[in-house]
Amino acid sequence: MTRRREFLTTLAITAGASLGGWRRSPLGAAAAPQERARAEIKTALTGAVGLQLWSLRAYGPKDVPGTLAKIHAMGFRTVESAGLWGRTARELRGGLDAATLRCESSHMNFDRLHRDAPGAMAEAKALGASWVVCPWVDPGKPWTRDDALKAAEAFNQFGKAARAAELRFAYHCHGYEFLPSPEGTLFDTLAQSTDPAHVTFQVDVFHAFLGGADPAALIARYAGRVSSLHLKDLKKGFPVKAGTATAPAEADVPIGTGQLDMPAVLRAAVKAGVSFYFIEDESADPLAHIPQSIAYLENVRDLPRADAAAPAAGR
Numbered sequence: 001m002t003r004r005r006e007f008l009t010t011l012a013i014t015a016g017a018s019l020g021g022w023r024r025s026p027l028g029a030a031a032a033p034q035e036r037a038r039a040e041i042k043t044a045l046t047g048a049v050g051l052q053l054w055s056l057r058a059y060g061p062k063d064v065p066g067t068l069a070k071i072h073a074m075g076f077r078t079v080e081s082a083g084l085w086g087r088t089a090r091e092l093r094g095g096l097d098a099a100t101l102r103c104e105s106s107h108m109n110f111d112r113l114h115r116d117a118p119g120a121m122a123e124a125k126a127l128g129a130s131w132v133v134c135p136w137v138d139p140g141k142p143w144t145r146d147d148a149l150k151a152a153e154a155f156n157q158f159g160k161a162a163r164a165a166e167l168r169f170a171y172h173c174h175g176y177e178f179l180p181s182p183e184g185t186l187f188d189t190l191a192q193s194t195d196p197a198h199v200t201f202q203v204d205v206f207h208a209f210l211g212g213a214d215p216a217a218l219i220a221r222y223a224g225r226v227s228s229l230h231l232k233d234l235k236k237g238f239p240v241k242a243g244t245a246t247a248p249a250e251a252d253v254p255i256g257t258g259q260l261d262m263p264a265v266l267r268a269a270v271k272a273g274v275s276f277y278f279i280e281d282e283s284a285d286p287l288a289h290i291p292q293s294i295a296y297l298e299n300v301r302d303l304p305r306a307d308a309a310a311p312a313a314g315r
Helices: 002-018 064-073 089-098 110-127 145-164 186-192 205-210 215-221 262-272 286-298
Strands: 048-052 078-082 102-107 131-134 168-172 200-204 226-231 276-279
Touching (some): 048 102, 048 286, 089 102, 089 110, 110 131, 110 145, 131 145, 145 168, 145 186, 200 205, 200 215, 205 226, 215 262, 226 262
Parallel strands (some): 048 078, 048 276, 078 102, 131 168, 168 200
């Protein structure tokens, strides 16, 4: 999330470094390469594999149609939004529709939800989303049990607002929640203090692992409440410490090439009946990494069937 704040100051550098083989339009904006679109991504997972649009933040604001066309060409049909790429919700929705992409989920920051939950819900619905996800509660310091309890109270309200708008709400874990607490970890405190009818979880397996948790065990523990995952991998040798919430771009590697026990993660997710799997690539070269991550997921085999006793929230 720190990287999200730094985005405006690093956009030009990132875009220049990672445009790769993209052609340039007459106006200088990045446009999709001339290539045949591949078929929709098919895996043995229990739900659709989508892309978190934050992954291509260096391209989207410069060329919405070309970037969305590139996403479709990679095989995605489902995406998750994180901002509007400088457009209105209606304009971005038009681009998604033209590219045959569905925005299934929309990230809305805590402050936006706290100040204007109805407006945030209306924006998500305008994009076509069914889910609103809060990706970050800025701790500003190591999180405490009191912080977790205050966040839980807010999430219960956000969840009710989402339900009133005929949407569902989830909280995206980010690593700072895995410090010890009387309930186990602060994530456990948060989970036990939120209403399962209104609050589910999006487990970011990278950040859960970086923050000291076992992502597979976390998914299994909260199987009935894990609605979606963020899939990415942590570079081998990168240090892991309880409560860590951020990492540099070079720590993000293609799925299946890093430290995470990805087979265990995916087995737990399938058994839990997770509904959506969003690839998120925060590296400096997402266009090279994302196809590798897709290939890994398409080649995963021997996954269990979903546990009928613990259906994922919202399914």
